[in-house]
Amino acid sequence: MTAAAWPRPALSGRILHVDRGTGALDDLGATDLPALFGPGDLLVVNDAATLPASIVGTVGEAVVEVRFTGPIDEGQAVLFGAGSWRDDTDVRPPPPALRKGDVIAVDGGALVVADVDRAHPRLVRLEVPAGIVWSAGRPIQYRYLARDVGLDEVQTPYASRPWAAEMPSAGRPLTARVIAAIRDRGGRVMSITHAAGLSATGDPALDALLPFPERTEVPQETWDAVTEAERVVAVGTSVVRALESAARGVRSGPTTLRIGPDTPLLAVDALLTNVHAPGEPHWQLLRAVASEALLRRAHRCAVARGYLAHEFGDHFLIT
Amino acid sequence: MGLGRALMVRLAADGWAVAGVARGAEALARAVAEVVRGGGVATAIPGDVGRADDAARIAGEAAARVGPIDLVIHAASTLGPVPLRPLLETETRELAEVLETNLMGPFRLTRLLVGPMVLRGRGTVVFASSDAAVEPYATWGAYGVSKAALDHLARIWAREVPEVRFLAIDPTDMDTAMHAAAVPDADRAALARPEVIAEAMVSMLHADSGSRLVVRP
Numbered sequence: 416m417t418a419a420a421w422p423r424p425a426l427s428g429r430i431l432h433v434d435r436g437t438g439a440l441d442d443l444g445a446t447d448l449p450a451l452f453g454p455g456d457l458l459v460v461n462d463a464a465t466l467p468a469s470i471v472g473t474v475g476e477a478v479v480e481v482r483f484t485g486p487i488d489e490g491q492a493v494l495f496g497a498g499s500w501r502d503d504t505d506v507r508p509p510p511p512a513l514r515k516g517d518v519i520a521v522d523g524g525a526l527v528v529a530d531v532d533r534a535h536p537r538l539v540r541l542e543v544p545a546g547i548v549w550s551a552g553r554p555i556q557y558r559y560l561a562r563d564v565g566l567d568e569v570q571t572p573y574a575s576r577p578w579a580a581e582m583p584s585a586g587r588p589l590t591a592r593v594i595a596a597i598r599d600r601g602g603r604v605m606s607i608t609h610a611a612g613l614s615a616t617g618d619p620a621l622d623a624l625l626p627f628p629e630r631t632e633v634p635q636e637t638w639d640a641v642t643e644a645e646r647v648v649a650v651g652t653s654v655v656r657a658l659e660s661a662a663r664g665v666r667s668g669p670t671t672l673r674i675g676p677d678t679p680l681l682a683v684d685a686l687l688t689n690v691h692a693p694g695e696p697h698w699q700l701l702r703a704v705a706s707e708a709l710l711r712r713a714h715r716c717a718v719a720r721g722y723l724a725h726e727f728g729d730h731f732l733i734t
Numbered sequence: 735m736g737l738g739r740a741l742m743v744r745l746a747a748d749g750w751a752v753a754g755v756a757r758g759a760e761a762l763a764r765a766v767a768e769v770v771r772g773g774g775v776a777t778a779i780p781g782d783v784g785r786a787d788d789a790a791r792i793a794g795e796a797a798a799r800v801g802p803i804d805l806v807i808h809a810a811s812t813l814g815p816v817p818l819r820p821l822l823e824t825e826t827r828e829l830a831e832v833l834e835t836n837l838m839g840p841f842r843l844t845r846l847l848v849g850p851m852v853l854r855g856r857g858t859v860v861f862a863s864s865d866a867a868v869e870p871y872a873t874w875g876a877y878g879v880s881k882a883a884l885d886h887l888a889r890i891w892a893r894e895v896p897e898v899r900f901l902a903i904d905p906t907d908m909d910t911a912m913h914a915a916a917v918p919d920a921d922r923a924a925l926a927r928p929e930v931i932a933e934a935m936v937s938m939l940h941a942d943s944g945s946r947l948v949v950r951p
Contacts, residue, residue: 431871460853462802462850462853463795464793464794466794545796549790549791549794549795565788566790571849571850572849573849573850573853574846574850575797575800575802575803575849575850576794576797576798577794577795577797577798578798587776591848591849591852591895591897593899594852594853595852595896605853606853606854608851625890628806679866720767721922
């Protein structure tokens with residue numbers, strides 16, 4: 416599947432409406448979204464802003480890229496070796512082996528290694544001087560893009576607290592005007608904040624652990640609306656994790672919930688998400704929403720119709 | 735940051751958690767300490783709204799520290815070069831610098847903060863205006879033009895984004911360093927204290943969106 420090669424305008428995306436009831440696959444544009452919703456519908460978005468979560472520094476002579484996995488005060492990061500976002504993460508050299516107390520020199524300061532994971536030495540916890548990501552950091556970059564992206568290009572239209580390592584991109588089509596149009600038709604749109612983490616680490620052993628525990632916050636007014644709604648539409652996989660965690664008692668704090676084919680959905684009825692392919696980390700989560708057979712049919716249809724994948728690509732709406 | 739400090743103290747006393755933004759880190763730290771001594775919640779975000787690179791950090795740090803932002807007061811402004819001078823003696827670059835701080839800065843920050851306000855269906859954005867936005871005072875060209883544009887920006891935001899209240903408030907003359915720079919020979923004793931102005935501004939926060947209000951201390 417082809418990826419979008421540049422950050423496309425928010426409303427240029429296509430939406431494949433996957434109807435679980437009838438099995439129908441309908442080709443829609445982002446501007447068609449409001450017409451699909453009405454009274455009783457609640458769309459829940461993740462309002463986490465995207466951090467400049469990548470900082471390149473040095474340890475002695477060695478170059479290391481630090482990618483924070485969530486809110487900077489948690490200090491958790493995955494280390495990458497020399498090279499740039501243009502290199503496949505699988506072929507980049509490993510980062511230098513670091514130990515507790517080692518110092519990573521970065522622009523304007525230093526990151527001190529506070530802890531190294533025993534099983535996965537690229538997974539570390541760092542002491543981070545306040546505010547340094549804003550001067551030394553830049554957004555995590557994507558190899559499939561033709562150029563690098565700026566911080567303003569990896570934000571949703573309603574981005575608020577900077578908790579996300581990577582953009583909760585399923586909500587890109589929900590501009591203020593689209594939100595107003597959904598509300599005009601009687602639908603509701605509300606938010607949670609969820610620290611969407613890294614989409615990949617370049618290390619199969621670490622990838623198998625994704626998603627890591629992520630900080631989540633489901634406000635009371637959003638949870639009340641979830642319990643009142645006839646149909647809850649999660650906008651993005653991070654919202655599925657947040658709402659299903661809330662339904663299991665975790666409304667605030669880190670969630671360790673992992674969602675797969677056997678996870679019953681207690682809060683979420685439908686999902687607007689990026690186009691995903693079998694084998695991607697998010698595919699397992701999608702299988703909690705729809706059957707493998709239907710998802711594969713949707714994926715084949717998306718490929719045949721030239722849908723674009725990844726952060727700036729097109730969408731599935733599974734209802 | 736005469737008006738900014740007074741607004742921080744007033745809003746914190748009313749129970750707001752306040753993120754103060756100013757170029758002068760020391761004066762800002764003193765303002766935060768004053769709020770905290772009074773039992774309020776405040777945090778310091780040193781930064782320059784006139785710098786494009788600062789906007790994402792200011793908006794992000796503010797939301798991260800005090801939670802989703804419900805109220806923004808754009809109180810930072812610059813007069814440009816002082817003593818004030820006629821347009822014929824104003825460099826294009828000097829006008830651009832005034833617009834950067836007084837117009838582009840508030841626009842940039844508002845764009846970042848209004849999106850989440852739309853989503854939550856509430857929020858208030860206040861732009862500090864001036865009588866120089868209405869009256870074409872000689873020698874106040876750069877500043878007056880920036881404030882006239884800011885007034886109109888508030889009105890257009892109000893038309894376009896009904897979920898959020900946008901106000902332009904003229905705080906009127908008060909005893910601040912900015913006033914002293916503009917009118918060095920003013921009788922300071924006759925000027926209103928920033929605390930009095932801040933209280934009046936805060937009492938106006940429920941006015942109709944799109945209004946332009948003038949403080950009557």
